[in-house]
Amino acid sequence: MIRFQLNGNSVTTGVNEDAPLLYVLRNDFSLNGPKFGCGASACGACTVLVNGQAVRSCITPVSLVADSEVVSLEDQTPDSVLSVLQQAFLVEQAAQCGYCSNGMILTATELLSSNPAASDAEIRESMDGILCRCGAQARVLKAIKRAQVQI
Amino acid sequence: MIKPDTASLSRRSILHGIGGLTAYFALPVSIRTAQGEMRRPNESTVDAWIRIDPKGSVYVSSGKAELGQGIQTAFGQIVAEELDVDLARIKVINPDTDRSPDESYTAGSASIQSSGMTLRHASAEIRRHLVKMAAGRLHADLVDIRVEDGEVIAPDGGHITYWALVGGLEINIPISGNAQPKRPADHKFVGTPQQRADLPAKLYGEASYIVDIRLEGMVHGRIVRPPAPKFTLVDVSIDTVSAMDGVISVVRDGSFLGVIAEREEQAVAAAEVLAEGASWDIPPIEPPLEELPERIKTLPSFDSVFLEVGDVNSAGGERFEASYYRPFHAHGSIGPSCAIAQLDGDILTVWSHTQGVYPARRDMANVLGMAESNLRFIHAHGAGCYGHNGADDVAMDAALLARATDLPVRVMWSRQDELAHSPFGTAMRIEIAAELDSNNRLRSYEHTLWSGAHIARPGLQSQMSSGNRSGLMPAWSTNSDLQPYAFQSAASMFGADRNSDPIYDIANKRLTKHLLPEMPLRVSAMRSLGAYSNHYAMESFMDEVAFNADVDPIEFRLQHLSNPRYRAIVEKVAEEANWSGRSNKKGTGRGFAFGRYRNTSGIFAIVVDVHVDLENGEVAISKVVGAIDVGQVINPDGVLNQIEGGIIQSLSWTLMEEVTYDHTGVTSTEWWDYPIMSVAQSPVIELHLIDRPDLPSVGAGEASQGPTAAALANAIFDATGARVRDLPLRPEKILKQMT
Numbered sequence: 001m002i003r004f005q006l007n008g009n010s011v012t013t014g015v016n017e018d019a020p021l022l023y024v025l026r027n028d029f030s031l032n033g034p035k036f037g038c039g040a041s042a043c044g045a046c047t048v049l050v051n052g053q054a055v056r057s058c059i060t061p062v063s064l065v066a067d068s069e070v071v072s073l074e075d076q077t078p079d080s081v082l083s084v085l086q087q088a089f090l091v092e093q094a095a096q097c098g099y100c101s102n103g104m105i106l107t108a109t110e111l112l113s114s115n116p117a118a119s120d121a122e123i124r125e126s127m128d129g130i131l132c133r134c135g136a137q138a139r140v141l142k143a144i145k146r147a148q149v150q151i
Numbered sequence: 152m153i154k155p156d157t158a159s160l161s162r163r164s165i166l167h168g169i170g171g172l173t174a175y176f177a178l179p180v181s182i183r184t185a186q187g188e189m190r191r192p193n194e195s196t197v198d199a200w201i202r203i204d205p206k207g208s209v210y211v212s213s214g215k216a217e218l219g220q221g222i223q224t225a226f227g228q229i230v231a232e233e234l235d236v237d238l239a240r241i242k243v244i245n246p247d248t249d250r251s252p253d254e255s256y257t258a259g260s261a262s263i264q265s266s267g268m269t270l271r272h273a274s275a276e277i278r279r280h281l282v283k284m285a286a287g288r289l290h291a292d293l294v295d296i297r298v299e300d301g302e303v304i305a306p307d308g309g310h311i312t313y314w315a316l317v318g319g320l321e322i323n324i325p326i327s328g329n330a331q332p333k334r335p336a337d338h339k340f341v342g343t344p345q346q347r348a349d350l351p352a353k354l355y356g357e358a359s360y361i362v363d364i365r366l367e368g369m370v371h372g373r374i375v376r377p378p379a380p381k382f383t384l385v386d387v388s389i390d391t392v393s394a395m396d397g398v399i400s401v402v403r404d405g406s407f408l409g410v411i412a413e414r415e416e417q418a419v420a421a422a423e424v425l426a427e428g429a430s431w432d433i434p435p436i437e438p439p440l441e442e443l444p445e446r447i448k449t450l451p452s453f454d455s456v457f458l459e460v461g462d463v464n465s466a467g468g469e470r471f472e473a474s475y476y477r478p479f480h481a482h483g484s485i486g487p488s489c490a491i492a493q494l495d496g497d498i499l500t501v502w503s504h505t506q507g508v509y510p511a512r513r514d515m516a517n518v519l520g521m522a523e524s525n526l527r528f529i530h531a532h533g534a535g536c537y538g539h540n541g542a543d544d545v546a547m548d549a550a551l552l553a554r555a556t557d558l559p560v561r562v563m564w565s566r567q568d569e570l571a572h573s574p575f576g577t578a579m580r581i582e583i584a585a586e587l588d589s590n591n592r593l594r595s596y597e598h599t600l601w602s603g604a605h606i607a608r609p610g611l612q613s614q615m616s617s618g619n620r621s622g623l624m625p626a627w628s629t630n631s632d633l634q635p636y637a638f639q640s641a642a643s644m645f646g647a648d649r650n651s652d653p654i655y656d657i658a659n660k661r662l663t664k665h666l667l668p669e670m671p672l673r674v675s676a677m678r679s680l681g682a683y684s685n686h687y688a689m690e691s692f693m694d695e696v697a698f699n700a701d702v703d704p705i706e707f708r709l710q711h712l713s714n715p716r717y718r719a720i721v722e723k724v725a726e727e728a729n730w731s732g733r734s735n736k737k738g739t740g741r742g743f744a745f746g747r748y749r750n751t752s753g754i755f756a757i758v759v760d761v762h763v764d765l766e767n768g769e770v771a772i773s774k775v776v777g778a779i780d781v782g783q784v785i786n787p788d789g790v791l792n793q794i795e796g797g798i799i800q801s802l803s804w805t806l807m808e809e810v811t812y813d814h815t816g817v818t819s820t821e822w823w824d825y826p827i828m829s830v831a832q833s834p835v836i837e838l839h840l841i842d843r844p845d846l847p848s849v850g851a852g853e854a855s856q857g858p859t860a861a862a863l864a865n866a867i868f869d870a871t872g873a874r875v876r877d878l879p880l881r882p883e884k885i886l887k888q889m890t
Contacts, residue, residue, distance in 0.1 A: 015308075016416070023415045032363045033356035038566040039419075042822040044189050045485055061529035073356035086354050093346060093788055096796050097219025097535035099486045105354070127830040131822065133485045134219055134535045137797030137833035139792070 002062055005069040008077065017063035021055075024062045025072065033073025033102045037085045037131070044103030044130035048072045054110040073102045081151055082109045088147035089140075096134030103130040108144045116151045167533030171692060172203040172313075172322040173219065175278045199252040199266075201230065201273055203281070205318040212244045213270065215262040216506055217349060219535040220852055221789040222262045224348045227268050228340040228785055233274030233332055235298035236313070236635025239342060243348070246508045246530040254509035256608060258538075260850025262750055263785055267848065276330035281313050281868050288316070322872075335783060335844035342842060344788035349532065349582070360506050361489050361531035366559040369491065370399055371415040372552040373422035374562065375408045378571030379433045379816030380673045383406060384628075386605040388428030395421050399875070400555040404686040405630035406431075409552050411560055419565075436671045440812050443671065444476045444877060447580050447819075449530070453641035458652055461659030463595040468586040471696050472502060475583075475688035475878035479672055479810035480576040481819070483827055486534025487569040488541030492549035493559035499526050503531025503546040511543045511608025514551060517612060518626040518633060537800070539675040540771045541573040543609045547623040567820040572624060575810050576677030577603030577670060581688035591700045593711060595659040596649045598689065603670035605646030607636050624673065638668035644681030650857060653689055654747050655711035672812060679853035682748060683801065686857020687864065687878070690744035695874065696867040703732050704743050704865065719841065720778045721745055727839050728758035728776040733869050738765050739868025744861035746854075753854025754780040755794070758836075759802075759862040763870040765889070770867060772802060772834040779838065779854065782846040790851045797835050797855035803828035805860040807879050 003012045006029060013024055020039075025031040025048065037045030039058045046058040049071040075082055085105050088094075095101045104127065111118055111126040119125065123144050132140065162602075166480040202210040211230055217223045227241035244250060246257075253268060278644035282303055291305035298304070301313040335342070353359045378381060384406035384666045392401050394411060397417030402409045410425055491502040499521065505511040508528035516523040528546075532559045537544055541564055548560040564572070580603040609622035619632050626633040638644050644666040651662050677683075697707035705725050712718050724730075724743075734740050740763065745756040760774040779794050807826055811819045821824040860878070869873050873888030 001285075015414075019414075019416045025364075026362075027415055030365065032358050032360070033357065034564060035360075036485060037487070038822055040566065040821060042566075043485060065703070073354075089354050090346065090350060093350065093792060095219075095347075095350055095353065096792060097533070098350060099219075099360070099484075099534035101354055102356070124831040125341060130830065131485055131827060132485050132830070133537070133800065133827060135796030135803075135828075136792075137799055137828070137830045137834075138795060138836045139828060141833070 002066045004067060007071055007075040008052070013062060015062060019059050020058055021048070021060040021062045021065055022057040025057060031072050031074055035102055036098060044107060045100055047103040047112060047130070048105045049106055051128045052110065052113060054107045059147060073105060079112045082106070084150050085109055085112070085144070085147045088143040088150070092139050092143040092146060094139035094143035095136050100132040100136070102139050105130070108147070112147060112151055116148060117150070170317070170319060171205050171320050172277070172281070172317040172324065174197070174201050174273055174324045174326050182589070197274070199269065201270070201277060203277065203313050205314050207240060207314045209234060209241050210244060211241060211270065213249050213266045214246050214252045214509070214851060215266045216246050216257040216530050217532055218506065219346050220793060221786065222257070223265060224345055225785040225789055226267060226270055227348055227833055228345055229271050230274045231336055232340045233271055234300040234301070235280050238345065240301065245532070246511050248508050248528045251508070253509040253787045255510055256888045258506055260748065262850040263848045263850060267724055271332050272328055272330060273326045275332040276326050276328070277324070279330045280324055281316055282595060284316050285311050286819065296550070301379050310499055323680060324415050338844070340788065341785050342783070342844060345786050347572040347789070359532055360486070361491070361533050362486065362563065364491060364502055364531060366491060366493065369559045369561055370411050370413055370556065371418035372409055372411045372562040373418045374548045374561045374568070374625070375410070375422050375426045375429060375431060376572070377431045377816055378567060378820050380436065380671070381434050382406060383432040385430045387425065389429065392421050392425045395424065401425065402552055402555050406549065406628035407551060407625055409548065411556060412553055417540060435814055436812055436816070443578060445766070446455070446579065447578060447667070447772065450667045451669060453644070454600065454663070454665050454669050455641050456661060456663045458660060458662040459647060460504065460673050462596050463659045463661045465586060466594055468588045468594050470586050471586045471692070471699065473579045473692050473876060474696060475691060477579045477684040477687065478580050479674070480804050480808050481570055481810050481825055482537045482540040482573050482677060483825065484534045484536055484569060484573070485539050486666070487564040487566060488545035488573070489533065489561065489563040490546035490549040491559050492546065492553035494553045494557060499529070499550060499553065500529065501546050501550060502529050502531050504531055504536070504540065504542045505546060506536065506539070506881050507608065507610065510608065511546060514609035514612065514621055515547060518547065518623055519550065519620050538576070538677040539567055539574050539608050543622070544572065544624045548623040549624060551629065555847065570820045570825055571817040574607060574673045574675030577605060577674035579681065579684040581684060583688060583692045585692070585696065586701060587696060591702050591710065593696070595653065596653055596657045597661045597663070598653070598685070599663040599665070600651055600681070601649060601665045601667060601728060602647035602681055603667045603674040604638060604644050605674070605676055607675040611636065638666070641666050642667070646676070648685070649680050649749060650682035650685040650746060652691070652750060654717065654750050655708070656713050657711065672810065674818065678797070678800070679748065679856040682853065683804070683856045683860060686744070686746045687805070687860035690746065690858055690861030691864050691876070694742065694861070696866065705730055708745055712736050716780060717747065717754060719743070720754050720780050723839055723841065724756040724758055724776055724778040727778065727837065730758060735869065736765050738870055740860040740866045742865025742869055743868070744858035744865060748850070748854040752849040753851050755854040755858050757798070757855070757858050757862045759859070759866045761863070761866040761870055762868060763885065765871065768885040770806060770880065770882070770885070772832070772863070775834045775836045777836070777838045777855065778841065779851065780841045780843060781851045781854070782843045783848045784840065784842045786850060789843070790840060791838050793851045794838055794855045797853065798836060799828055799833055800861045800865055801856045801859035802834070805863050805878055807881070809879050
């Protein structure tokens with residue numbers, strides 16, 4: 001049995017400990033936020049926060065999050081950095097298909113949690129590993145800057 | 152969890168007996184007004200409908216799919232506007248062959264001008280019907296009545312809501328098409344920016360996509376195939392896979408090979424072992440990648456001069472010639488294609504992010520030897536597709552696996568599947584020749600193109616002249632006689648010539664196409680079809696000629712543009728970008744381009760600013776300024792988002808993208824082999840939208856693809872003097888052209 005905190009709740013799973021965290025979160029805990037994109041840590045669609053750090057859940061065995069705190073796009077903690085970013089993405093309409101938004105928002109959550117005053121260059125660098133194909137990149141940057149003002 | 156209604160219900164039975172007002176669009180006539188054409192949907196068993204629900208919602212069923220382009224939001228604005236109800240009441244239903252009209256594909260940036268305008272006229276007529284009912288109940292004169300959020304109010308204060316009017320009744324009305332929509336000046340929702348109706352759920356992790364559908368008992372399938380366009384399964388070891396944890400079934404049908412397992416990670420692991428134990432015969436891919444740019448001109452082709460105006464023979468002016476090349480491009484959806492199929496008795500239900508539930512069903516029914524009426528296709532949102540990606544194929548995969556179990560089977564492609572097996576945007580070569588007279592006017596223009604197919608979507612079998620054909624790739628490897636489409640004539644190959652006819656005032660033109668039915672890789676629709684390549688070539692060429700004639704590139708365009716609407720967009724972007732001519736600074740440059748998609752759709756002009764490192768050829772795109780005119784704007788923010796996205800995508804195609812292959816198949820099957828523009832590489836974008844409320848709405852989705860490519864190439868030329876005529880505009884090519 002592997003036990004971890006998922007969006008503030010204590011959960012356990014008995015699946016094979018090598019199972020990718022992504023499949024466990026999606027298929028056993030019915031999360032929709034983290035998404036399969038490449039299975040190789042190359043696009044960021046599967047991002048979740050593990051103890052506050054943005055982690056690619058597609059290549060992370062579930063055993064690695066034992067006793068850790070996992071936060072996904074579904075987390076509803078009031079006034080969190082995540083919630084501010086979600087609202088900013090909505091206001092800026094910083095998505096088209098929205099499939100990359102999970103990775104964009106959670107990676108920005110990690111950044112602004114540790115560096116709320118991140119410079120434009122730091123934001124661009126931090127977000128660089130999250131791929132978007134619709135071309136929402138410029139709006140994503142605007143949304144993060146909007147969120148910065150409110151954090 | 153999404154709990155789809157899995158029963159196969161006819162539209163009449165879905166809507167029968169639930170009360171409210173349902174309006175069907177079975178138009179006796181096609182009408183044309185200043186505000187756009189109202190079209191009858193294709194023949195089908197299901198009409199389009201709008202339903203006024205007694206509980207206060209308005210359901211809208213069209214045949215067009217939400218692809219991330221925001222069409223459902225725009226439809227909502229159009230319907231809310233004409234009905235006089237709040238936007239929040241509108242619920243747009245995803246296409247479903249049991250409930251929606253057959254509107255073929257959601258493609259060509261045409262949903263607003265076709266379906267949107269039909270919804271506008273239908274909604275106006277529903278309002279008229281309801282107001283008439285209300286006037287009777289309120290004993291009021293029709294002309295004195297107003298409507299606020301579905302509440303019909305008489306001058307004496309008497310009022311009744313739509314919902315109360317239709318409560319307890321079951322009203323069915325056919326739409327005649329003769330109601331007059333609102334005047335643009337009276338618009339409240341249309342023309343004002345609205346947030347996308349589907350985004351809150353997507354940004355907060357609510358079930359929104361096909362990948363979020365979790366059916367009772369659902370199992371997971373994976374397909375095994377080599378990354379090649381053609382292959383034959385020679386041998387495979389199945390026993391070890393069958394014995395693996397969770398494996399339910401290994402399915403082999405000819406060269407089609409797949410596995411079903413209880414859990415997703417078990418299916419992935421089983422597919423890996425299955426792949427290791429499989430050997431394939433892969434025929435050589437001809438011509439090889441490095442020879443294609445030249446040999447594309449000698450491949451078997453259907454040739455035609457498809458437009459000839461005046462006389463292009465030399466009149467003694469200055470002659471210019473140039474040749475441009477575009478490689479294969481991948482759609483590169485961020486989410487690999489996914490589908491669910493469930494066989495229940497002789498009824499097959501398929502959940503798919505296809506762009507066309509009806510044509511996909513038609514093709515699949517033929518493949519499976521089923522009656523179309525026994526096959527139900529339900530659309531669910533997917534990751535952006537930008538054309539014909541693997542959506543339909545993976546649905547076929549799921550259907551083939553679903554025959555091995557009565558459980559719902561979910562198949563998701565891997566990243567490698569998506570980048571190897573989704574059809575590609577075709578490689579093209581374009582050669583342009585023109586003659587400039589002594590007044591720096593183009594006297595003649597000749598455009599000659601070589602191109603593979605741009606449309607090979609499922610469901611087009613009837614347009615292929617012979618044999619048992621399918622547009623669904625998995626069908627080709629099964630033990631059947633199903634073959635890929637074989638194009639028999641130029642007439643069956645659409646889209647290559649899109650935007651090859653210059654929109655400029657040029658008296659003498661000749662346009663020639665060489666359509667190539669056999670390309671080394673599988674090709675089909677990718678955003679803007681041939682327009683991207685034709686615009687890239689034409690607008691690069693215009694820049695080259697202007698430079699050689701020592702004329703400002705914008706001034707040169709304006710000299711060939713008499714249409715005031717086109718001039719307005721060009722002048723707008725020149726003003727907003729503070730255009731003062733070429734920069735001619737070493738390493739810093741700006742480029743301009745202009746175009747009207749399909750010569751009838753969105754009008755777009757763009758200025759791109761770049762810095763090029765003169766030591767290593769690396770390009771940084773610092774800023775983009777664009778101006779757009781799509782006629783009457785429905786959702787300004789939706790238009791801007793589409794144009795902005797198209798700009799970034801086109802910059803990515805143009806600067807860095809190229810599908811690669813060798814004798815073993817496609818080799819660009821991971822993101823590191825097929826890089827796309829990252830957040831850090833993306834420019835600042837400033838857009839200016841010119842609304843034309845009195846002109847028909849046209850599409851925005853593809854307008855920025857072509858001109859953006861040329862503007863980037865022109866900016867790099869301005870910064871470096873390097874004119875790279877074969878895409879992508881890689882640093883090494885820029886450096887080579889500089890020396």
